[in-house]
Amino acid sequence: MTIGEKMPGYEPSSFEPKWQEFWETHKTFKTEDISEKPKYYILDMFPYPSGTGLHVGHPEGYTASDIFSRYKRMKGFNVLHPIGWDAFGLPAEQFAVKSGTHPAATTQRNIETFKRQIKSLGFSYDWDREVNTTDPKYFKWTQWIFLQLYNRGLAYVAEAPVNWCPELGTVLANEEVIDGRSEVGGFAVVRKPMRQWMLRITAYADRLLEDLEDLDWPEKIKAMQRNWIGKSLGAEVDFLVDPQSGVHAKLRVFTTRPDTLWGATFMVLSPEHSLVEALTTQEQKAAVAAYQEATASKSDLERTDLSKDKSGVFLGSYAINPVTDEKIPIWIADYVLASYGTGAIMSVPGHDQRDWEFAKKFGLEIREVISGGDVLQEAFAGEGVLVNSARFDGLPTDLAKTRVTEWLEAEGLGKGAINYKLRDWLFSRQRYWGEPFPIVWDAEGNPLALPEEMLPIELPQVSVYKPSGTGESPLASVPEWVNTTHPESGAPVTRETNTMPQWAGSCWYYLRYIDPNNDQVAWDPAKEKYWMPVDFYIGGAEHAVLHLLYARFWHKVLFDCGVVSTKEPFQKLFNQGMILGFAYKDKGGNYIHADKVTKSEDKAIHKETGETLEILIEKMSKSRGNVVNPDDVVSQYGADSLRLYEMFMGPLAATKPWDSDGVSGVYRFLARSWRLVVPQGDGEVVVSDKIRNDATIDDETLRLLHKTIKKVTLDIEGLAFNTAISQLMVCLNHLSKLEVVPAQAARTFVLLLSPFAPHLGEELWHLLGGADTLAYTPWPEYDEALCVDDMVTVAVQIMGKTRTTFDVPRDADQEFVLAAAKELPAVQKHLEGKTIRKAIYVPGRIVNFVVGG
């Protein structure tokens, strides 16, 4: 689109940078630490400053939170709206490995790009509160929080099978492994035992679950967290190993179905179970060893592949079912996981599909103990009534679970138990670019916490960033850093060479924003009390379990330490939807970059070959060639148009495709808003003489204005920005047609527009005689009485079919309206020869005649 030649048209580039500079130099959005005003803390999810810069998906959430922030300021709130950088992480380190550039330099450059881009969109952040997780002044306190965890026994070292990624040379958390491959890079992941720092998040499982109740979060996210924590109620039951086998041991199992105990016809241990060796008979030794080896070399992907057949090996020995006293065979199989429950199960093939498949394959007995299905055809896992279960026969499932558990406890055979899917959090990484642990090791191999006064523990300079491949971080190859003395005893010690995962810095950044420059404490308690909790947290759903669960965990620990005043950090959470982009594929199935495509009508044509391409709507990514850069949109249409389009596309929560043509629509709206105030002329920017201070507002305009204030206000509160914008369009369409525009009406319109298009808002406000900035001008109020019309259009239906409409006074009574409706010619026609059986009038809405005969 070319901007009209006549000056002074709507030219965002002529004033957008000016206002950005104004806000910056006047510190317009500087937040008072503590104020008499009510507080409102609105937070964007912590961005990772990647090398590729922003794409149009990023500003969606930022724009929404900015609109809300600006609105809240105008409503009289003291608003905390900060931004910063989650800047540790793998990409900068991988770049360092390849190029030798220090990750700090890469990080710095990326942050500058992000800042430039973000600032060009006019977001109202308090830049004095910017934080950066890689800054020693910041990670000093990340390390301090780790010490609090350590001192409370929540951080420990364990030799644990971990997700080892040879390609990345590091271990990964369960959450960073997707389908047996690394989330970053998609490399294969194998299991390998290693010494690792773990955080005891499982100790908080119940609180993390229960406290979800009071949070104003999307149900979907709560469900995902509940699912991740995976609380199961059941029982632990002890199975005695058959004394004839010569082994005196008990096998403990966890089951959620104690009511099916009479149907347990065999047992299965995980291949890693500690009693496997002892329970393996001589004849089975070779087969068992081979199976264990095969399992160990399998990747998690192979091991969890559902479509594969059940596999397993008989150990040769037997256990005694404690309720039937029968001998049942003990097997190992990889469908039983070492890391869940006790690593052993009682197999009830009649009532568990996995056990059923296993029994079928190996010819094991399937016994029905719950009636209601046909266990010869498939396992019956539903609820039913107990059979073949001695004195418990006839009990329904739920009652039987309780009764059997009570009986097991009384008999000393078992007890009620709870299990969680949630595992402790694997907290160390074999990387350079992360926070060092404030831990040293003594000569005996005991970890010692360094005193708080020594923080921060900074990263040393290294010459090589590549992981050694042995599982040690690049820090291990810096002896002058590793070898040190203990500050108190003076004894020689070695530093922990692992670093913390990227999640560490983002677990508490929202607390640092409250008091970002404090070098005495992590944050001032009085300020924390004033600002917490975060009132509104906006970000993508990709953080549903990882970041949000970890941050909640840390927050609860800090709460127990008495350093935060709320038990939850984020009161309200909202996930904006993903923005997709049009992608194009040729006949060969290759993606064609959007630059090489012309769209005409509904077809996409390859500019060079003329081939008609397939049009797809997919997630934006470099490889698909469908990334839209906000810089391009800003230079073509201006920041306000980008912001407005992001919000106008559809509901904030919805996934929606970016259509660059759509930007021109909102651009045209902003240009018409400009022309409402500044006429198309040939000279300098002057306010239109149609705008008059002395003009009185006609009734129709006044009512439309109040309706608009109401709709925009309620829509902002409900995050329905798309419909707020459409109402502003309706309002402007009307104002544009007026011969004389009362200045008061124009000013109100500008105020309502300003959170969405703040640059244009400020510029027009200024032209209309407003003082320096409108950022703190009170938000317009509406009069409910002026939000309705005196005359309303009522639809007239015969048998629920609309036949015509007519206007009546809003407060006309039913009798009058029904009588008037009957007289309408269009109604008469349909009533002819018929009897009105029932007449309904919904005031101001509809008349419906039910007829018969």
Add this chain to the structure above:
RNA sequence: GCCGGGAUGGCGGAACGGUAGACGCAGGAGACUUAAAAUCUCCCACCUCAUGGGUGUGCGGGUUCGAAUCCCGCUCUCGGCACCA
């Protein structure tokens, strides 16, 4: 398989149980212009023997004077989880 969302014109999307399709994009017609761009005005679900009538919110039922909206049963689709005993 389990848990969540969705499905409305050519497209993005609006609609307290009450006139389905607001607002915008694309498209069409016109005005202005030497012309184009920009701007402005109007049209724009489908069918039809058009001042009217009929059909329409993924499919099939139901509740109701009245259903895109509520209930029951499906289909398709997008996210997430997935051998968790």
